[in-house]
Amino acid sequence: MRLFSTSISTRLLLAFAAPTALVFAITGGFTYLSTRDAFRDEFARKLDVLATTIAAQVDTDRVLSLLPGDEDERWYLDLAAELERQKRAAGLSALYLIDPRGQVFVDADRSYRIEEKLPHWDADRPLIARALQRLPGAWIEDTDRPQPIYRAYKRLDVSRPDAAALGDEPSAADVEPLLLGVEAGLQYRASIRRYATTATPVGLISIALIVLIALVVSHTITRPVSLLVEDARHIGEGALDVPVRAHGRDEIGFLAKTIDEMRAALQRRDRDRQAMLAGIAHEVRNPLGGMELFIGLLREGIDELTAAQLAEQRTQLREYSGRVERELSYLKGVVNDFLAFARETPVNLQPCRVRQMFDDIVGVVAGDAEQRELTVAIECPPELAIEADEGALRRALLNLVQNALQATAAGGRVTMRADDRGSQVALAITDTGKGIPADKLADVETPFFTTKEKGTGLGLSIAGKIARVHGGQLTIDSIEGRGTTVTLIVPRRATAGAAGV
Numbered sequence: 001m002r003l004f005s006t007s008i009s010t011r012l013l014l015a016f017a018a019p020t021a022l023v024f025a026i027t028g029g030f031t032y033l034s035t036r037d038a039f040r041d042e043f044a045r046k047l048d049v050l051a052t053t054i055a056a057q058v059d060t061d062r063v064l065s066l067l068p069g070d071e072d073e074r075w076y077l078d079l080a081a082e083l084e085r086q087k088r089a090a091g092l093s094a095l096y097l098i099d100p101r102g103q104v105f106v107d108a109d110r111s112y113r114i115e116e117k118l119p120h121w122d123a124d125r126p127l128i129a130r131a132l133q134r135l136p137g138a139w140i141e142d143t144d145r146p147q148p149i150y151r152a153y154k155r156l157d158v159s160r161p162d163a164a165a166l167g168d169e170p171s172a173a174d175v176e177p178l179l180l181g182v183e184a185g186l187q188y189r190a191s192i193r194r195y196a197t198t199a200t201p202v203g204l205i206s207i208a209l210i211v212l213i214a215l216v217v218s219h220t221i222t223r224p225v226s227l228l229v230e231d232a233r234h235i236g237e238g239a240l241d242v243p244v245r246a247h248g249r250d251e252i253g254f255l256a257k258t259i260d261e262m263r264a265a266l267q268r269r270d271r272d273r274q275a276m277l278a279g280i281a282h283e284v285r286n287p288l289g290g291m292e293l294f295i296g297l298l299r300e301g302i303d304e305l306t307a308a309q310l311a312e313q314r315t316q317l318r319e320y321s322g323r324v325e326r327e328l329s330y331l332k333g334v335v336n337d338f339l340a341f342a343r344e345t346p347v348n349l350q351p352c353r354v355r356q357m358f359d360d361i362v363g364v365v366a367g368d369a370e371q372r373e374l375t376v377a378i379e380c381p382p383e384l385a386i387e388a389d390e391g392a393l394r395r396a397l398l399n400l401v402q403n404a405l406q407a408t409a410a411g412g413r414v415t416m417r418a419d420d421r422g423s424q425v426a427l428a429i430t431d432t433g434k435g436i437p438a439d440k441l442a443d444v445e446t447p448f449f450t451t452k453e454k455g456t457g458l459g460l461s462i463a464g465k466i467a468r469v470h471g472g473q474l475t476i477d478s479i480e481g482r483g484t485t486v487t488l489i490v491p492r493r494a495t496a497g498a499a500g501v
Helices: 002-057 060-065 074-090 125-132 161-166 187-236 251-303 307-342 354-371 390-407 459-469
Strands: 094-098 104-107 139-142 149-159 175-185 350-353 375-379 385-388 413-420 424-431 473-479 483-491
Touching: 002 074, 002 149, 002 175, 002 187, 060 074, 060 104, 074 094, 074 104, 125 149, 125 175, 187 251, 251 307, 350 354, 350 390, 354 375, 354 390, 354 413, 385 390, 385 483, 390 413, 390 424, 390 459, 390 483, 459 473, 459 483
Parallel strands: 375 413
Antiparallel strands: 094 104, 094 175, 139 149, 149 175, 350 385, 413 424, 424 483, 473 483
């Protein structure tokens, strides 16, 4: 029950909380990607503006003529100052001019000397190749630094000084590519941090509220379901006097009402059945007692007849009395079968020896077996013992042995066998009779079904019931023309069912 309730509660909790968490995760991811893409677009636009501005305001032709040692020249200092101004105006962290080999001409902070190679040149080589080809997306996110940055490069075409001196239009061979390198802090990270600072507590509170609502809703659903399942189990165990406790105006309440109506109907039918069977037993038992009395008087009257009368009537009268006695015995068996099938008597579990029980049953059927010219054999370890209601189990086995004797022709054999299967014991009754037809084998355990001319059809039903209340089962194996084996499989330590025998 606990596992059942927990499973429903968990599913309801996931049904509420999982979509909420998923929405927040998707929203957060979308915000991150949108902010990053917007910053990159802004960064690319700013880079284009810078490249245009620097190309217009900086004498880039003289940049290529810079040589190591020119760091103190006025021209170099003015160029660095102009780059510094552009850097501050654009909110950049670094701004420099380099050649395609990664050698620095000038940078805004004067952190590099002329022709000094950029330290991140090798890592940025694919990025610089894209910039030289004027391909879009020429920037990289550098997170190895203490303060992560974006770094990008922009190509500037500069005429070679010798071509400019001649006053000719520069050709493709006369154009020397120059790269503008810029670095900027990752502002979108700060935007995301601000968003996370605001959204995370809201998201956590929302998820907590959703979880709380899910717990409340799941409890309102699983509580009546748990009660309903428990009450249904009680009905299955035969406790028909316990009403169904689950109520409500929803589908569960309707189901509970339907099950309770079914329980009441079963209770009424069971009560009517008990009353009917008890009435039948009462009405049959009274005339049986009178018949037994008159049979005794008839026997006494026969004994008082004269010799001549006895010679004429004794044989016929005794035949009649014998028929009445046989019918009485049959009626007693019918009544006992009906009562055994209908009665709910709690089982009385006690240790019992299987071999002793088999010997007792053989003693009861020995006369019938001898009259039918049959052999009854026992195959059972002498020390085998089980915990069972010995009276009920003996009644079931005796019924099975009598059925086997009736199904076996003269000269045949009935075997009572006990097999130890560890935690279970199999008590089998095997005959060498004609067997049960395959089309009737499935019906032989049905109450009131019989293939004999006379009989209640309750023998196997009662035996199966006795096996089930011990926590076991009854199995039937039959081969037409070779015989039948009926097996009672019971636990070595039986657990009595609620209804009893």
